Amino acid sequence: RFGAIHASMAWVYRTVVTISAAWAVVALHEDCPAEELNTSLLQRKLTLEGSGEDYSGEKYRYGKYFRMDPTGWRNYESNSLWVFQPKNRGSEKLPLVVQFRGGAFCLENTNAASERTAFSDAANEHGFVFIRVAYRSLTLRYHYLSRGEDVLEEFVQASEDGSMWLDQNGLTYHHQNYTLGYFEAVPKAAWDGVTGLEFIIKNAEELGVDVNQMSFIGESAGTGIANYLTWIYWQQHQQRFTVKALGFKVPQLNYPNPPHTQKDLQFFIDSSTKGESAKLSDYFDVEDFEACNEFGNVACEAPLSICEFEYKSCNPDWHESQMASICKNLSLQNVTLKDASLELTWDPSNVYGHALRKFWYHADNMRDAENKNVYVYALTMYNGSSTMHTAHHAVFSEAYAKVASAADIPYVAYYPDVKYAKPEFRTSERYRCKQEVGFITNDFVNEIVEYNYKSNFGWRSHWNAAPEGIDDTWNGTTGEFIAFMEYALGRSTPRKSSG
Numbered sequence: 117r118f119g120a121i122h123a124s125m126a127w128v129y130r131t132v133v134t135i136s137a138a139w140a141v142v143a144l145h146e147d148c149p150a151e152e153l154n155t156s157l158l159q160r161k162l163t164l165e166g167s168g169e170d171y172s173g174e175k176y177r178y179g180k181y182f183r184m185d186p187t188g189w190r191n192y193e194s195n196s197l198w199v200f201q202p203k204n205r206g207s208e209k210l211p212l213v214v215q216f217r218g219g220a221f222c223l224e225n226t227n228a229a230s231e232r233t234a235f236s237d238a239a240n241e242h243g244f245v246f247i248r249v250a251y252r253s254l255t256l257r258y259h260y261l262s263r264g265e266d267v268l269e270e271f272v273q274a275s276e277d278g279s280m281w282l283d284q285n286g287l288t289y290h291h292q293n294y295t296l297g298y299f300e301a302v303p304k305a306a307w308d309g310v311t312g313l314e315f316i317i318k319n320a321e322e323l324g325v326d327v328n329q330m331s332f333i334g335e336s337a338g339t340g341i342a343n344y345l346t347w348i349y350w351q352q353h354q355q356r357f358t359v360k361a362l363g364f365k366v367p368q369l370n371y372p373n374p375p376h377t378q379k380d381l382q383f384f385i386d387s388s389t390k391g392e393s394a395k396l397s398d399y400f401d402v403e404d405f406e407a408c409n410e411f412g413n414v415a416c417e418a419p420l421s422i423c424e425f426e427y428k429s430c431n432p433d434w435h436e437s438q439m440a441s442i443c444k445n446l447s448l449q450n451v452t453l454k455d456a457s458l459e460l461t462w463d464p465s466n467v468y469g470h471a472l473r474k475f476w477y478h479a480d481n482m483r484d485a486e487n488k489n490v491y492v493y494a495l496t497m498y499n500g501s502s503t504m505h506t507a508h509h510a511v512f513s514e515a516y517a518k519v520a521s522a523a524d525i526p527y528v529a530y531y532p533d534v535k536y537a538k539p540e541f542r543t544s545e546r547y548r549c550k551q552e553v554g555f556i557t558n559d560f561v562n563e564i565v566e567y568n569y570k571s572n573f574g575w576r577s578h579w580n581a582a583p584e585g586i587d588d589t590w591n592g593t594t595g596e597f598i599a600f601m602e603y604a605l606g607r608s609t610p611r612k613s614s615g
Contacts, residue, residue: 117280164428168424170613171231173198173248178315179308180260183224183271187217193226193250194258199323200236200246205580206330209401211329211360211605212245214316218336219367220507221305222298227423235333242602245325247316251308251341255415257289257426258544272303276467282305289427297413298429298460299372302340302475310349311340317357326359331601336508339367340478346490347481348474354487356412357585358562360563360606361491365576366498366508367513374410375438376425378457379477383511386518388536392454394411398536399509401501408443410503411456479519488525489602492516495530510534514541517570528575528600536597543568578603 138360179195217225229248239246242376246281252258252269259266271287274280280303294300320327332342338360346359370379388394414421415429416436441459442451464470474481482488494516498505510531520527533542569576 128140141282142318143276158404168442173236173246174201175230176315176319178249178312181252181308182260183256183258184266185256190259190261190310193229194224194252195250195308195311196226196229197247197249197315198230200232200240200248201324202240202243202245206547207324209320209324209326210243210245210328211331211601212247212316212325213239213333213601214332214342215246215248215331216251216311216334216338216341217223217248218334218338219253220422221337221340222253222421224253224256226250234594235597238546238598241430242598243599244331245323247325249309249312251305251312252365253423254298255423255425255427255429269304272299272307273302274303274453274468274471274475276470276474278344278353278471279352280310282307282485292427294413294415294429295431295434296372296375297415297431298423298425298427299470299476300471301427302371302593305337305341306344306452306475309345313345313349313357327356329605330357330363331363331604332359333363333597334367335365336368339364339369340371340475343369343478343481344475347478348483351486361601363493363600364516367494367498367512367516368521369479369512371478374414374458375412375460375505376410376501377460377462379479381453381457383462383515385457387511387514387534387538387541388453389538390536392452392457393537395449396451396452396453396456397449399501400506401503408439410437410506411442411460462506479515482519482525483523485523488523490525491600492520492525492527492598493529494527497532499532499534514568517572521570521572524572526573528571530569530572532567533564541568543570545569575600575603609613 161485175196175198177192177196179192180194181188181195183194185191191459219225231251236246236248257268261267268288268290271283271289271292273283289301289304292301302614316323316325317327332345334340334342342364350357350359351495369383373380386396386397387394388398390398396410396411400408409417409421413429413431413435414423415425416432437457442456462472462476464471464472494513496510496513498508499510500506511534513529513531517527517529519525520529530547546566547569548564583595
């Protein structure tokens, strides 16, 4: 079990004076090079001029961390954000959409970050400021400047209420003893999410945004950051900004993912007519070693991973034990979900380990939140057994529906059918359509996807059509997301198109 091995990590947590996340962010701003924060945003371009083909996002650096390239150049892209302003906007404050991209928490998410997409264009056209926030990879090394010297990034400590601070005792991610893998460092990404958000709040006047009309959108790992900011950070700072909507494609709900642990596997159990007796092979590809590796420490099989590991994230003893008990001789065919859940239960032995629950278990965070007045949209097209599908499976979108319904959070969820699903998993109201890949590209998948649909406030009865000028043919496309965010802001019911 995790707890037995994870006990060795207890020394990482040192007794320090607990400080709030808000204080920590201010301290971080003060640590940043002065020239980056003292330059008035009023001197920077807020409106994007020229033809639609010419404008792109204005880049701002919100944090202090950089990657060092082979030439010695300091690359701050992962601590930057890009602001896309509506053309010819006035002086009034506008609602904003903040995006966190995916990337398994290990891939840098700065590729083409400055470029417009169909979604950023549509958001601007309908009166939203669109902001794309990058964040650090959990597996790569970053540095910051201190008294003219390059210093390795600090370990981000966390407490059981989900607040964070930078370690002041010299601990870095070189000192972390991992068990299940690099997801144990996820507060690092959350720290960047908070810091980027605080930059937006601090400069709201200059950016022309109303921080009480904020929506988050994200895919994959980006949904984890948006969930933390909504269900943990916002709950502690409700007087400073307001989250109105969450718009998720290929969402994740509980972590780690991978490895799939008890809190994650429970979604498969809850959806299945076989319940706890369902086999891992019912959902995971038994012929794919990469799929089997989803139940171990992925850093131990680094050549097979999409991640690059610059920190030592492998725990060979625990990983080999998992491979022997679950993956040896393709025993995915024999191991039940119940057996795997018992084997893969997080049992922390220190404060930091307990704190990770606030960064991992967003289903619990949704249930426990004080302010639940947030509209949630979750859609996935994945229902297969490959690693891409099981990391973003239909059972997760359906779990959003269950959790939100129980917590009285207004939601809409779309997801394809799943084998062995309980009758209540399949809905009578269904939508068969093509599907955009995500917010990053303008591409469509090549196949038609048939979706189950659930909503506890009758979303489809409100969405008669997308806002004027947007293709309203398909659910899950730009038009529906824009309409959903407008509805969450209390704007009039989306207009019917002229057709």
